């Protein structure tokens with residue numbers, strides 16, 4: 001069998017299910033792992049995952065709750081929420097073949113450790129090869145076969161190219177890079193900034209304010225990226241600016257939707273994962289440690305931590321001293 005023929009997806013949420021479909025469409029042999037046996041059996045039988053309602057599972061996808069079976073694949077996609085990645089990969093690690101690529105598809109930074117997703121994989125599965133996939137791509141769009149482009153990064157360029165070949169198709173186009181840190185920072189920061197964008201819209205501050213917020217948000221994302229050694233072209237690419245533009249523009253983004261609710265003074269949407277709410281405090285701690293100014297992200301963290309009202313946060317941002325762009 002040629003290298004990278006089989007793919008397992010760990011985490012049967014919306015994104016994991018969409019990516020299982022992507023891999024099946026690319027001609028891989030695909031296993032979708034759900035940790036709950038009943039949930040796995042239900043998806044296997046019904047060929048629909050309630051987390052991705054209305055989307056029929058590709059007939060080639062096998063669903064399992066047996067981690068040892070899932071671990072046999074040539075490529076692993078780790079698609080749990082960011083704060084659950086360490087547990088999921090740790091569970092998988094003893095069963096993996098040496099040097100198996102484990103691609104993080106979560107967007108966030110680990111609480112407490114400040115570790116990025118590939119660092120978490122390297123610690124939880126030391127014999128695996130960590131990689132990251134991130135970019136502007138809603139699970140629903142991807143699962144419906146709408147055109148999408150993302151970035152896939154790992155330190156070894158030949159492997160990055162091979163992974164792109166294994167997963168890519170006409171409608172799901174990964175671009176490869178070796179700038180792992182650049183890709184990780186874009187995906188983590190854009191979620192926090194999308195909450196701010198949702199607040200701007202929820203507060204009816206206007207389209208001009210939304211454009212200003214998104215642009216100044218990119219400026220702080222890029223500042224942190226540069227301080228952490230990311231490349232400018234990655235920050236301005238699909239996983240940075242591209243994903244920021246998507247997530248700051250529509251309530252299809254759960255992070256934007258959270259901000260929208262906050263801005264309107266409504267309750268947060270129930271049962272919708274908004275990674276930015278978990279990332280915000282860690283991102284701000286990381287920025288402070290790097291001496292990077294991130295006023296928008298700091299405001300989001302303070303609002304979510306009940307240390308600042310939305311009105312006070314807006315006034316604080318609007319009355320900052322004028323400075324060079």
Ligand SMILES: NC(=O)C1=CN([C@@H]2O[C@H](COP(=O)(O)OP(=O)(O)OC[C@H]3O[C@@H](n4cnc5c(N)ncnc54)[C@H](O)[C@@H]3O)[C@@H](O)[C@H]2O)C=CC1
Nearest residue numbers: 011012013014015016080081082084088106107138139273
């Ligand atoms: N939904 C989307 O459009 C996209 C999501 N992402 C990212 O993908 C990650 C996951 O998001 P979603 O799939 O949307 O969330 P989700 O809430 O739909 O699903 C998360 C899944 O992870 C599973 N899980 C949690 N801990 C686990 C563990 N230890 N072992 C195995 N499975 C575990 C849960 O049971 C659940 O099925 C997030 O970091 C998100 O930012 C990235 C791009 C697009």
Ligand SMILES: O=C(CO)COP(=O)(O)O
Nearest residue numbers: 135136137138253254255
């Ligand atoms: O990461 C995403 C799109 O690229 C999904 O965004 P949300 O998690 O905000 O829904």
